[in-house]
Amino acid sequence: MLFYAIISIVISKIKLGVLKDFNMLIETATKWARRYMLGAGQEFVFKHIDDIELPRMDKIDLYIHIPFCKNVCPYCPYNKIKYDKKLVKPYVDAMLNEIEQYHRRLGEIEIDSIYIGGGTPTNLIDELAVILKKIRESFILTGDIAIETNPDDINGEVINKLKRCGVTLLSLGVQSFNDKCLVFLGRSYKANILSQVATLALSSNFESVNIDLMFALPGQSISDVINDLRQSFSLGADQVTLYPLFTFPYSAAGKYLKLKRIKMPNIFTRRKMYKAIHQFCLNSGFQRVSVWGFKKDNVPRYSSVTRDCYIGLGAGAGSFVSSAFYFNTFSIREYIKTLSSGKLPVALKMGVGKKLSRYYWLYWRLYDTYIPKKYFKELFGEEDKKIYRLLWLSKILGLCREETNQFSLTERGAFWLHLMQNYFVLNYINKVWSVAMKEAWPDRIKI
Ligand SMILES: C[S@@+](CC[C@H](N)C(=O)[O-])C[C@H]1O[C@@H](n2cnc3c(N)ncnc32)[C@H](O)[C@@H]1O
Ligand code: SF4
Structure with missing residues (x-):
């Protein structure tokens, strides 16, 4: 109350x-x-840097960024350009060079997982095989390979190539099964191709297929969103991720909506939508695995974000290693140029103090919607009184509940966290991204 x-x-x-x-x-x-x-x-400043500090380690996760899209969607905040055939080979050569440089510095360590995102990775379907071969030759790949795909690119040949590359987890960026929403989003396909595309992906023996959907779109009703979920489940998706349309003011989405004078759904509509999504997923046998995602019990989780330590390859890719965040230059030309001169394309660094790194860990556990007590106590001990006050307050407000081995976010807690992510965290990311997209080597970005 x-x-x-x-x-x-x-x-x-x-x-x-x-x-x-x-x-x-x-x-x-x-x-x-x-x-x-x-x-x-604690300062929140990314500073210009031209190298990355790498400690000795046994294993790491990799993120691969493919910044090319055939159709550039007006709402998209990610680092991408319109597909340009001339840039593909130099970009891939630069990435092979980047892998080689990390290999020289890290040795033949284990790669725990690979996440390939973009842009649209399937635009470089043949080149992905070359990149993954290089990674396998340089490191010991043990974990899953996950990839983002656009429904427009999916056909039997592409699926076969992905399988041959060793992709195990696939995400299909459907966004909506409703033509009204697809038109608003400026997607390049119509809803009538989606069931055939999804059936093809879902019948191809990937360990799991996730469907990305978007909600809180202007003009979208609760029954539109539930219908998107119903279609995803009836086609056989074993996990779904539902992103609210991110609309920070400086992003492409923000400018697009302002330009078109479009009003976003208010907080009450959003609340009702979030509740309806939660209930429909639970009733359909799915469990919540993050503030935005649901999956069936028996499938490995598809997730782009929850990794403790990772190196990003590609223009604008981020890394988190050695208690610091790094970003490569966002400029595709500078990325290619820097690597061809034998240097790593690292452009920005923000060090993370001990206290912040504890909160960083906590943030991702909240994103997962549960915090294991054992690790929580190991990390925070009894010394940080503020965190215990916050937990107490969250319980009183019905945002989280205490269970035997963990603290779990309630559905209400998940809603407020999703809102906080939309406004606070993505706002931070977007501030860094919008400067880094304008300047190849920014001097300093304060967030
Ligand atoms: C980088 S896109 C990759 C997939 C592929 N390029 C596509 O669009 O289908 C990853 C996901 O981010 C989500 N996304 C992109 N822009 C967004 C925005 N402004 N707000 C919320 N979600 C967004 C979409 O659901 C999309 O599937
Ligand atoms: S949403 Fe996907 S396809 Fe559209 S521009 Fe962004 S990365 Fe490319």
């Missing part, structure tokens, strides 16, 4: 125009929360 009272006061103030700029409010609230939890000492 108290929680909703606070939220409705804030919303009514926004409506009354007292707090005109919602984003400014969010930024201020974030700064306070940051200062309260971490103290004033």
Whole structure:
């Protein structure tokens, strides 16, 4: 009750125009929360750097970024350009060179998993085989290979090539089975191709096939979203990820919506949608595995984000290693040029202090919607009183519950976390991305 009272006061103030700029409010609230939890000492600044610090390690995860799309969607915030055949070979050669440089520095260590994202990785379907072969020759690949795909690119030949490359987890970027939503999103295909494409992917013996859907789209009703879920399940998807349309002001999506004067669904509609999604997934035998994802019990989880330590390959790829975040240059030409001169294309670094790295870990456990007590206690001990206060408050507000071995986020908790992710965290990422997309080698980006 108290929680909703606070939220409705804030919303009514926004409506009354007292707090005109919602984003400014969010930024201020974030700064306070940051200062309260971490103290004033932790800087949130990415600084220019031209190398990466690599400790000795036995294994790591890899992220591969393929920044080419045949159709550039107006809402998309990711680092990508329109497919340009001339750039493909130089880009792939640069990536082979990047793999070689990491191999020289890390030795033949184990690769625990590979995630191939973009852009649209299937645009470089033949080149992916070359990249993965190079990784297998340089390291010991033991884990899954997951890939993002666009329904427009999927056919029998592409599926066979993905299988031959060793891809085990596939995600199909359906977004919606509704033509009205696909038109709004500027997707290049119609809904009538989707059942054939999904059936092909789902009958090809991947360990799991995830379907990406989007919700909180302008004009989309709750029954539209439930219908998208119903179609995904009836086609046989064993996991689904539902992203709300991210709309931070500086992103492509933000500008697109402003340009078209489109109004986003309000917080109450969003709340109802989120609840309906949760209930429909549970009733269909799916369990929640993240704030945005649901899966069947018996399949390995498809996830793009929850890895503790990873190296990103490709233009704009991020890494988290040795208590620091890094980004490669976002410029595809500079990425190619730098690697051809024998250097790594690392452009930005933000060090992560001890306290922040604990919160970073906690953030991803919250994203998973549960926190194992054992690790929580090992990491936080008894010393960080603020975290225990926060847990206590979350329980009172019905955002999380305590179980024997873990703290679990409730459905309400998951909703507020998804909202926080949309406004706080992605806002941070988007600030870094929007500067890095303009300047190949930014000097400093404060978030
Ligand atoms: C990088 S895209 C990759 C897949 C492929 N390029 C495609 O579009 O189908 C990964 C997923 O991010 C989600 N996405 C992209 N832009 C988004 C936005 N502005 N808000 C929310 N989700 C978004 C979509 O669901 C998409 O499937
Ligand atoms: S949403 Fe996917 S296909 Fe569309 S521009 Fe972004 S990465 Fe490319």
